[in-house]
Amino acid sequence: LRLNQQNLYRLPARVARPTYDRSRVKVGIVHIGVGGFHRSHQAFYTDELMETTGTTEWGICGVGLRDADRKIGDILKKQDHLYSLIVKHPGGQMETRVIGSLIDFMLSCDDPAAVIARMAHPETKIVSLTITEGGYNFSPATGEFDLKNPDVRHDLANPMLPRTIFGYLTASLQQCRSVGRPPFTVQSCDNIQHNGDMTRRMLLAFAAKQDPELARWIEREVCFPNAMVDRITPVTTPSDIEYLDTECGVKDEWPVTCEPFIQWVIEDHFCGARPAWETVGAQFVPDVTPYEKMKIRLLNAGHSVLGLLGSIHGHATIDGCMADPLFATYLRRFMDFEATPVLDAVEGIDLDDYKDCLIERFGNPNIKDNLARICLESSSKLPKFLIPTITENLTRGGSIEYATLVIAAWCFYSDKGTSRHGAPLDIVDDLKAELNKAAADTPRDPLSFLKLKPVFGDLVRHQTFTTTYTRMVNALYENPDIARQMQTILFGQ
Ligand code: NAD
The missing domain is CATH 3.40.50.720 (NAD(P)-binding Rossmann-like Domain)
Structure with missing residues (x-):
């Protein structure tokens, strides 16, 4: 009809x-x-x-x-x-x-x-x-x-x-x-x-x-x-x-x-x-500000975490990542240990319920959200979604490992443009050339990627961050098995 x-x-x-x-x-x-x-x-x-x-x-x-x-x-x-x-x-x-x-x-x-x-x-x-x-x-x-x-x-x-x-x-x-x-x-x-x-x-x-x-x-x-x-x-x-x-x-x-x-x-x-x-x-x-912050720091940042780590690992979609217990656990820990402690209370919303619901939404196998789409224009997304969580945790002495691995992965992604198996990735970013150039210097200068000031601001001057980042990016260039580094962060050596 x-x-x-x-x-x-x-x-x-x-x-x-x-x-x-x-x-x-x-x-x-x-x-x-x-x-x-x-x-x-x-x-x-x-x-x-x-x-x-x-x-x-x-x-x-x-x-x-x-x-x-x-x-x-x-x-x-x-x-x-x-x-x-x-x-x-x-x-x-x-x-x-x-x-x-x-x-x-x-x-x-x-x-x-x-x-x-x-x-x-x-x-x-x-x-x-x-x-x-x-x-x-x-x-x-x-x-x-x-x-x-x-x-x-x-x-x-x-x-x-x-x-x-x-x-x-x-x-x-x-x-x-x-x-x-x-x-x-x-x-x-x-x-x-x-x-x-x-x-x-x-x-x-x-x-x-x-x-x-x-x-x-x-x-x-x-x-x-x-x-x-x-x-x-x-x-x-x-x-x-x-x-x-x-x-x-x-x-x-x-x-x-x-x-x-x-x-x-x-x-x-x-x-x-x-x-x-x-x-x-x-x-x-x-005032909508606390609701926007919650969404950006959990939903949008969560997408970037899965998008960049998943692309290097070889996953294709958000639900594909969520079907992999390592990625699902990593995402939840990132949200609980790093994103939530720097969020304000949001009236009328229970953050645990909100996160449970996000995990379910990301896992919906009927909604095939492509990682290439998630990662496009990362240079305008990460400074709003992820980097503030790192800087605020640095100020309060909180955990930064989960988010820092994502920055190291983004460097590898921007430099190589491939998954760990060498499969080409479709990268769309207004700053693609600048990101690629800065990332390509990493083997000589592990901090070169962080020197892109419009993206990272003064993060490169923060020693607690650069020490963690250098360890991670060096390990990734030695062996691009991102899952191994995720396991190390989650479960220790
Ligand atoms: P769509 O492609 O289905 O529709 C986009 C609409 O925007 C079209 O009607 C198009 O004519 C119009 N448009 C595009 N550029 C324009 C311009 N320069 N001037 C006037 N009109 C213009 O996309 P959509 O899925 O409906 O998403 C639209 C917007 O909704 C997104 O950009 C986003 O801000 C918001 N949004 C989308 C989603 C989603 O999941 N799709 C979720 C939350 C918010």
Whole structure:
């Protein structure tokens, strides 16, 4: 059966579906970037909210800013904006549910004025974003807004025919202001630390160039709540589409798959009304910082630990690492002995439960997370995810062995570009050449890798660290059997 509104109540019973009246739902949220993650996360929460409370004010109008979004737009239109979410459990069970919270979709290049009007409409209370890190247009070198970007220059010259998110936000906020209407909240759902602050800083840099008066109004009136988002959502594969068709009898051209875990911690800082997402599991907090820190130091750092050690050992995926008891034990000890002691208490969260849950999520054999993907751009990840754990443990005299072996492994990985068996590794990193050059000097100068100041800061000056690191990196260059070093750290000689 084709997925659409007419067939919704004829679908097989094993497929859950909305029971609320979609024809009564109004657009309260305009969402930019209807990728897999939006559909597994915010649209899922909003669907649950409508299902459990019967609210009709928070329907979502999706917007695609790129021509590449035409495909999802066409499919959603055919399916009356319905799609299936397949939740893949670690034990192999699959749970399928049709999501009804998306009720419209617009492709910006087809009609920019209509998109601006939709964003500035009095019923639009929130404009939310999942536009990937690249969409925020900051320079990796300086962290500042990149005014040289040709699309940004185009938007500054053509305010009513924008291409970028900054052009659209500015034009629609200008419309609100000109008719004396309060602005909407701008809510980032991208995986960026302090994503709201980042959006605000970038938008203000753009708006100040276009209209300094408007920039001052945005600065005063618009809210940009920070949020921590979490739900692993892999790219949809042809076999997911086939599974739905053959096992569930649903023809959906673009379903989404994800893990069962879901988390959304949001700073309660909105300009006007907001959905009561807390009734369906989201958490509203005054400050998202401790939640972000917990996620980065345990989930993201945990990924890097498995990613770098696993790549050298010859594992291919996160679940592959977790099926190896040595790696699973090592990860847990790293989290317990090194990451946790330097975390702050996080209200409402039991860190042991959080770690147990991470171990289960990483081990989910249905979510094949590739180590090459995990390791890409390690030079921007490790300084945020892992190195602060080392420096904070150095200050308090805590354990650093688990994390230091990961740095030694990263040196070997950057120098050789192969696993211990010589199998080539697919390394993607903006600093790939610099990392490789610094690492290649290791046999002559064991500390050469650490001298990359933008990555390691002053770590090379810390003798407790360099002594441990030198021992490990020398051992690795002598014998790249990483498992042996992991065993030594875990169980002694
Ligand atoms: P996706 O590739 O399915 O979708 C990306 C969307 O972003 C598309 O709609 C695309 O048009 C849009 N986009 C990309 N660059 C843009 C730009 N410069 N301007 C405007 N729009 C742009 O990816 P996804 O899995 O949905 O992930 C999107 C983001 O969600 C990630 O970058 C991350 O910040 C966040 N996230 C993803 C996951 C996950 O597991 N997939 C988990 C947590 C957070």
